[in-house]
Amino acid sequence: MDRIVNGIARGVFVFLYVPIAAVIIYSFNAAGTSTRFEGFTLQWYADLFQDGALMQTLRTSAVVAVLTATVATVIGIMFALGMSRYRGAGKGGLLALIALPLIVPEIVLGVALLSVFSAVKVPLGITTLVLGHLIVSLPLATLVLMSSAAMLDPSLPEAATDLGCTPWQTFTRVYLPLLRPAVVAAWLLSFTTSFSNIVMSTFLSGVGSTTLPLKIYSSLKTGLTPSINALGALLILLTLVIVLAVGVTQMRRILVDSRS
Structure with a gap:
């Protein structure tokens, strides 16, 4: 065996x-x-840095991924801390709502977002890409952070207040250091998810905002x-x-x- x-x-x-x-x-x-x-x-490495179009798509993917990961992590921290202290009704429903984008097929989300942006006349570009990637990355970052926030001692805010901490000092000096591993994990997971995303990017990229996965996928027609x-x-x-x-x-x- x-x-x-x-x-x-x-x-x-x-x-x-x-x-x-x-x-x-x-x-x-x-x-x-x-x-x-x-x-x-080593010729192909030299050719790589001389390929302006490919490097531009790499920069676009990096910018979108950094913005997406940062926003998703910040929102995820606030949601995770809020949910860890929330004891009212409807907590299960809120968790289901944050996890819903993970269940719905991404192509459905992409078509829906494209319809919304077209209806309100929002031009496709970096902004729409970040918003679209947030739909996919935010639930992942939030769930990672919630698992760590749930293990925190609920008496930490009171203890910090007794020691003279303001709410901001409690967050920066108590919560953030304790959540640092989860924050790093959530950011890296969100960055990777956004950087490699192709479904949302197919629907939400505009002229001059082609991402690296789309560039590679389009190269399949002529050969990599x-x-x-x-x-x-x-x-x-x-x-x-x-x-x-x-x-x-x-x-x-x-x-x-x-x-x-």
Whole structure:
């Protein structure tokens, strides 16, 4: 039985990481095609930074993702803290409403938002992209933050007030440090969800606001260039650096807390 479980686990890891390894390997492929490997080259990385259109879509995706993640995390913090202290009726209904966008098919949400923006004559662009991505990212950020906020001691506000803290000081000096790991997780999850989103972006992007996933998807019609593999390799490296940085920071925090 153990051998079967180990074999399945290894197969899952191979299935997950072989495509990632292939992207990295073929980003150095001198052949310029994914059908054969003919040697090592850095040409595609140089071509990547010279591709103005591709870099513009990367900047657009980064801007939209940063704005979406920041707004979603701020709103999620307020909602999570409010719900952790709320004891009235209808709490279950509010939770259902915040989680509803996760259940409704995203293509339905995209069509609905496009209809609303068209009806009120809102031009498609960065603003509509951020609003659309918020619909998808906000429930994820809120649920992550609510799970941490629910574990906080309900007497913290009273204790902080007794010590002379104002409501803002209670938030910045008590709540925020305790919720810091959840805030980081919610922001990163929202950023990733927005950065890789293609359904909402298909409906809500306008002229000059094409995102990177849409650019890559449109390239499928003419064939993916090796520069896409180079960009994918760099994004994988950036993700690895962020994960390691967050992990090291959390480990240091755990060690400091254990010593104190």
